[in-house]
Amino acid sequence: MQARRIIVIGAGHNGLTCAAYLARGGYDVVVVEASDHVGGAADTREFADGFRVSGCAHYVYQLNQQVVQELGLQQHGLEYSARDLSTIALSPGEQRVTIGPGGLSGPVTERDRSGHQEFTRLTERFAGLLSRYLNQAPPRLANGTRKDRLTLARLGWDIRRLGRDDMRELLRVGAINIYDVLNEFFDSDLVKGAISLDAVLGTHMGPRSPNSVLTYLYRLAGNGVPRPGALALPRGGMGGIAAALERAARAAGVEIRSGTAVGRITVSHDRVSGVELTDGERLEAGLVVSSADPRTTVLSLLGARHCETGFVRRIHNLRCRGNAAKLHLALDGPPDFPGVGAPDLRHRLIFAPDMDYAERAFNPAKYGEYSTEPVMEIALPSMSDPSLAPEGKHVLSAIVQYAPYQLKAGWDDGQKQAFLDVALATLATVAPGIRDQIVAGELLTPADIEARYRISGGHWHHGELSLDQFMFVRPVPGATQYALPVDGLFLCGAGAHPGGGITGTPGRIAAQVIVEGGAA
Amino acid sequence: MSVAGKPVSERVLRTAFYSRTSEANLLNKWHSWRGYTTADAYYDASIEYFACRNATGVFDLCPMTKYRITGPDALAYLDRLVTRDMTRIKPGRVAYAVWCNDAGKVIDDGTIFHLSQGEYRLCAYGRHLAWLLAATLGFDVSVEEETDEIAALAVQGPTSCAILKDMGLDGIENLKPFGLTHFDHGQLMVSRTGFTGDLGYELWVERRFAENLWDRLFEAGRLRGIRAMGGDALDMARIEAGFLQAEVDFLPADQVVRPGRARSPYELGLGWLVDLEKANFNGRRALAREKAEGSSVWQMVKLVIEGNKPADASYIYAGTRKQVGFVTSAMWSPVAKQNIALATVKAPYGNNESNLHAEIYYQRELHWSRVMARCEVVDKPFWDPPRRRATPPADY
Ligand SMILES: Cc1cc2nc3c(=O)[nH]c(=O)nc-3n(C[C@H](O)[C@H](O)[C@H](O)COP(=O)(O)OP(=O)(O)OC[C@H]3O[C@@H](n4cnc5c(N)ncnc54)[C@H](O)[C@@H]3O)c2cc1C
Numbered sequence: 001m002q003a004r005r006i007i008v009i010g011a012g013h014n015g016l017t018c019a020a021y022l023a024r025g026g027y028d029v030v031v032v033e034a035s036d037h038v039g040g041a042a043d044t045r046e047f048a049d050g051f052r053v054s055g056c057a058h059y060v061y062q063l064n065q066q067v068v069q070e071l072g073l074q075q076h077g078l079e080y081s082a083r084d085l086s087t088i089a090l091s092p093g094e095q096r097v098t099i100g101p102g103g104l105s106g107p108v109t110e111r112d113r114s115g116h117q118e119f120t121r122l123t124e125r126f127a128g129l130l131s132r133y134l135n136q137a138p139p140r141l142a143n144g145t146r147k148d149r150l151t152l153a154r155l156g157w158d159i160r161r162l163g164r165d166d167m168r169e170l171l172r173v174g175a176i177n178i179y180d181v182l183n184e185f186f187d188s189d190l191v192k193g194a195i196s197l198d199a200v201l202g203t204h205m206g207p208r209s210p211n212s213v214l215t216y217l218y219r220l221a222g223n224g225v226p227r228p229g230a231l232a233l234p235r236g237g238m239g240g241i242a243a244a245l246e247r248a249a250r251a252a253g254v255e256i257r258s259g260t261a262v263g264r265i266t267v268s269h270d271r272v273s274g275v276e277l278t279d280g281e282r283l284e285a286g287l288v289v290s291s292a293d294p295r296t297t298v299l300s301l302l303g304a305r306h307c308e309t310g311f312v313r314r315i316h317n318l319r320c321r322g323n324a325a326k327l328h329l330a331l332d333g334p335p336d337f338p339g340v341g342a343p344d345l346r347h348r349l350i351f352a353p354d355m356d357y358a359e360r361a362f363n364p365a366k367y368g369e370y371s372t373e374p375v376m377e378i379a380l381p382s383m384s385d386p387s388l389a390p391e392g393k394h395v396l397s398a399i400v401q402y403a404p405y406q407l408k409a410g411w412d413d414g415q416k417q418a419f420l421d422v423a424l425a426t427l428a429t430v431a432p433g434i435r436d437q438i439v440a441g442e443l444l445t446p447a448d449i450e451a452r453y454r455i456s457g458g459h460w461h462h463g464e465l466s467l468d469q470f471m472f473v474r475p476v477p478g479a480t481q482y483a484l485p486v487d488g489l490f491l492c493g494a495g496a497h498p499g500g501g502i503t504g505t506p507g508r509i510a511a512q513v514i515v516e517g518g519a520a
Numbered sequence: 521m522s523v524a525g526k527p528v529s530e531r532v533l534r535t536a537f538y539s540r541t542s543e544a545n546l547l548n549k550w551h552s553w554r555g556y557t558t559a560d561a562y563y564d565a566s567i568e569y570f571a572c573r574n575a576t577g578v579f580d581l582c583p584m585t586k587y588r589i590t591g592p593d594a595l596a597y598l599d600r601l602v603t604r605d606m607t608r609i610k611p612g613r614v615a616y617a618v619w620c621n622d623a624g625k626v627i628d629d630g631t632i633f634h635l636s637q638g639e640y641r642l643c644a645y646g647r648h649l650a651w652l653l654a655a656t657l658g659f660d661v662s663v664e665e666e667t668d669e670i671a672a673l674a675v676q677g678p679t680s681c682a683i684l685k686d687m688g689l690d691g692i693e694n695l696k697p698f699g700l701t702h703f704d705h706g707q708l709m710v711s712r713t714g715f716t717g718d719l720g721y722e723l724w725v726e727r728r729f730a731e732n733l734w735d736r737l738f739e740a741g742r743l744r745g746i747r748a749m750g751g752d753a754l755d756m757a758r759i760e761a762g763f764l765q766a767e768v769d770f771l772p773a774d775q776v777v778r779p780g781r782a783r784s785p786y787e788l789g790l791g792w793l794v795d796l797e798k799a800n801f802n803g804r805r806a807l808a809r810e811k812a813e814g815s816s817v818w819q820m821v822k823l824v825i826e827g828n829k830p831a832d833a834s835y836i837y838a839g840t841r842k843q844v845g846f847v848t849s850a851m852w853s854p855v856a857k858q859n860i861a862l863a864t865v866k867a868p869y870g871n872n873e874s875n876l877h878a879e880i881y882y883q884r885e886l887h888w889s890r891v892m893a894r895c896e897v898v899d900k901p902f903w904d905p906p907r908r909r910a911t912p913p914a915d916y
Contacts, residue, residue, distance in 0.1 A: 267800075270800055270804075270805070299657070299658055303658060304600075304657050304658025304659065305596060305600055305658065305659075305799065305800060306800050307800075308621075308622035308802045308803065308804075308805075309600075309601075309621075309622065309651065309654050309655040309657075309802050310621055310622035310654075310802075311622055312654075312657045312658060313654045313657060316657050478622070485805065
């Protein structure tokens with residue numbers, strides 16, 4: 001057996017990050033990727049002749065800057081076509097409010113302006129506290145080491161140090177929902193709708209769901225540049241990040257084999273011995289690190305036989321049904337969003353005109369139905385990166401919510417077409433002429449995302465980001481420190497701590513845990 | 521719930537033999553075993569006990585929870601469920617087994633019958649469907665409860681084999697302990713198993729054949745001292761055999777609330793059922809650790825206690841001052857002519873060097889007395905006659 005050899009399953013951005021760190025840590029690393037290209041849900045795809053778009057994730061706002069620096073991603077070609085973008089909240093009429101680096105602009109009240117300042121101060125403060133704990137292995141609650149206990153004690157101390165008022169406020173808002181919190185700070189429906197969308201994107205939650213403050217803070221807790229949550233578009237689409245990571249990994253000595261799927265993880269005497277590819281080839285290794293989601297890793301690749309019933313049941317019950325669909329349109333010219341000036345089309349456009357609208361959009365998802373009036377996050381990346389479309393033409397990339405993975409009626413062609421019509425009709429309320437500009441398009445439901453990206457349930461975070469699946473208990477008790485019950489097997493993807501989004505953080509911490517643990 | 525418009529709090533279930541057991545139950549003494557009306561005793565618990573030790577006692581086993589386990593992965597499923605190596609249990613064989621939770625604590629013990637290639641029946645004192653179904657995740661297997669459909673009788677005692685022969689079960693004398701075989705064109709299954717530690721069999725039929733089976737059996741046994749036997753008598757027999765009773769000698773791990781109250785197989789003296797070498801099974805990692813570290817906290821011991829006062833619920837002391845455990849089952853054993861008990865003690869004290877004593881309280885005409893009685897730790901069952909294993913058994 002090759003003890004220093006590690007196989008990383010999946011060349012998503014976390015798999016690549018982990019592989020690069022492991023190779024730098026002295027391991028001999030092979031990444032096996034099922035798809036013919038790297039990146040996983042951080043890829044760029046050509047969906048129509050000459051039209052390219054980020055296939056899943058399209059905005060960067062949480063990328064771990066330690067990963068960027070330590071792996072030298074800039075030297076490896078990472079570039080942005082736009083940074084520190086604003087958010088423009090759209091109403092069905094022509095009312096627009098811009099939420100930008102300088103604050104709010106548009107038809108808002110004084111209370112909105114001051115509320116925005118205080119809301120930003122408070123949430124950034126809480127997110128700052130959280131971010132420290134999201135950037136290290138979560139402490140174990142039971143059977144912990146001295147280090148775990150110290151981390152827990154420090155967490156308590158950090159919360160205390162917020163001062164009495166902010167500490168009380170953290171404990172209070174943590175327990176309520178974004179809907180109630182935003183009502184305390186703002187008057188403007190547009191502002192509240194847009195911010196509430198940030199709390200629920202990629203989740204099975206509406207603004208009134210408990211836990212929706214945590215998801216909002218999570219978003220801010222990444223390393224947005226220059227400020228928490230600041231939005232950027234990578235040049236060449238999200239695949240640009242993957243390409244830089246790929247180069248960094250190869251430079252560190254990582255071997256990447258794409259176009260080959262792992263069929264199963266092989267185990268002998270309760271220790272991983274490597275993987276078997278779907279074509280039957282076996283690769284031996286002392287350690288296997290999987291960036292596939294926890295369900296896929298445990299139930300499909302490892303097999304229940306190698307785990308205990310209680311653990312398997314927890315993995316099986318992991319909540320990971322996605323609600324975010326992705327809409328890609330090829331447009332034969334720049335679109336017209338009345339009320340948004342042409343130069344502003346490079347910014348992020350949000351359609352969630354008020355929080356009740358967003359909550360109503362969520363309602364059907366509880367019952368396995370899609371929203372007939374969905375919320376949308378719209379990007380026009382070719383506005384800042386002309387390489388993505390033929391000259392003079394444009395691409396639109398939008399997240400359309402809610403499209404539940406387990407649609408009661410099933411995601412057949414009819415249902416998909418119907419939801420596409422809904423999405424286009426919604427789009428037409430803010431860009432009336434857009435239908436006539438469409439030369440090609442595609443809609444990816446969570447079921448399509450599951451099939452294409454091999455993500456269970458097509459879930460943004462590889463598993464809902466909620467208190468029962470967060471920090472100390474992510475993804476489930478028994479796997480919270482990246483190690484799975486079988487010796488030598490680890491998780492390093494979005495399903496592990498701290499969670500999903502384009503961060504690189506789970507990959508980085510997993511590698512640290514492995515290298516520090518001196519495993520193998 | 522209501523029956524004919526009248527609200528009822530609990531519906532008492534009747535076993536397939538109720539028409540016969542109710543007639544036999546002169547004392548009208550019953551208890552509920554998972555909802556089934558089960559006789560404590562029919563006429564006199566000690567007479568019933570002596571029937572099973574000297575002739576044959578028949579115990580209505582219907583309430584025993586039974587699961588049918590089938591499907592291509594049935595073997596792999598069971599092998600992952602229980603601690604012993606199920607690949608060694610061939611069709612026609614029965615295995616006593618325990619199953620644990622993830623932490624290596626015993627959920628229950630029971631018997632697994634390998635009925636035919638890939639078809640199994642699991643029998644347990646308690647109900648476990650939720651756990652058994654959870655354990656199916658990732659296996660192509662089906663688990664169905666068949667408690668009510670399958671009627672069963674335990675036929676236990678020295679004359680049991682002869683009675684079954686007289687009943688027409690040709691060749692039954694050749695059935696080895698923990699073997700099973702079929703009669704009556706497959707309608708009757710007989711296994712050489714039981715809870716008395718003596719020669720004995722268990723008979724299994726579909727519910728509709730139950731009464732007929734009872735009648736044939738008692739007709740055949742008339743001259744060989746056959747008697748119906750209730751739960752009290754069976755309990756005496758099983759203590760003598762050193763068999764543990766779930767919910768008495770240990771609590772199922774899924775029922776305990778307080779930390780440290782569940783038991784590992786090692787702590788129950790069932791380490792011989794744990795095969796750490798076989799493929800992964802529930803609790804293996806924890807049990808391997810417990811074994812390697814010697815970190816068992818408790819030890820189940822069989823005690824022979826000085827005197828004749830049953831040590832029910834006694835504290836156990838190392839010496840006479842240091843309290844180290846407690847008795848879970850105790851009795852004066854008529855066959856062993858010994859005062860016996862099953863007790864749980866802290867792990868390092870389960871030996872004779874510890875000079876164990878039981879603090880026994882007893883009553884004489886309302887007045888309580890207390891005695892500190894010396895205990896001897898024994899390895900072997902208190903009652904273990906050679907006929908339990910002899911094949912063919914001697915003809916009584
Ligand atoms: C619709 C949608 C929109 C999103 N938008 C954003 C956004 O705008 N901004 C943001 O920050 N985040 C966004 N996210 C979240 C983000 O995309 C993910 O959380 C992140 O990409 C996960 O990265 P990962 O490396 O952990 O896993 P993945 O990217 O899922 O990578 C896992 C890799 O493993 C491979 N794999 C799986 N099984 C096997 C196997 N058996 N053999 C070999 N390889 C295998 C897969 O092919 C895949 O490449 C979005 C998610 C979705 C679904």
